[in-house]
Amino acid sequence: MPQEHLDDINRAHMSSIPERQIRCPQCKKDTIYSLDNPFRPFCSERCRLIDLGEWADESFRVPTEDTENPQNQHPSQDEEE
Ligand SMILES: [Zn+2]
Numbered sequence: 628m629p630q631e632h633l634d635d636i637n638r639a640h641m642s643s644i645p646e647r648q649i650r651c652p653q654c655k656k657d658t659i660y661s662l663d664n665p666f667r668p669f670c671s672e673r674c675r676l677i678d679l680g681e682w683a684d685e686s687f688r689v690p691t692e693d694t695e696n697p698q699n700q701h702p703s704q705d706e707e708e
Pocket residue numbers: 651652653654655656669670671674
């Protein structure tokens with residue numbers, strides 16, 4: 628009977644991610660957090676990539692002494708020729 632079928636749909640719906648409105652962490656734009664949004668919690672792929680880029684950039688920004696003696700970093704290319 629259709630009754631049981633409806634019950635199954637209800638159960639499946641309960642176990643899925645509930646749709647809710649969130650704010651994109653990147654551009655602060657209102658967006659929907661749901662299975663339909665593959666870029667959640669972001670509003671778009673662009674925002675997702677931007678966030679990943681910033682994260683990577685952050686990890687690379689470790690304290691170094693490169694700026695102290697930039698000339699030391701120069702490889703002696705003259706020896707190559
Ligand atoms: Zn966004």
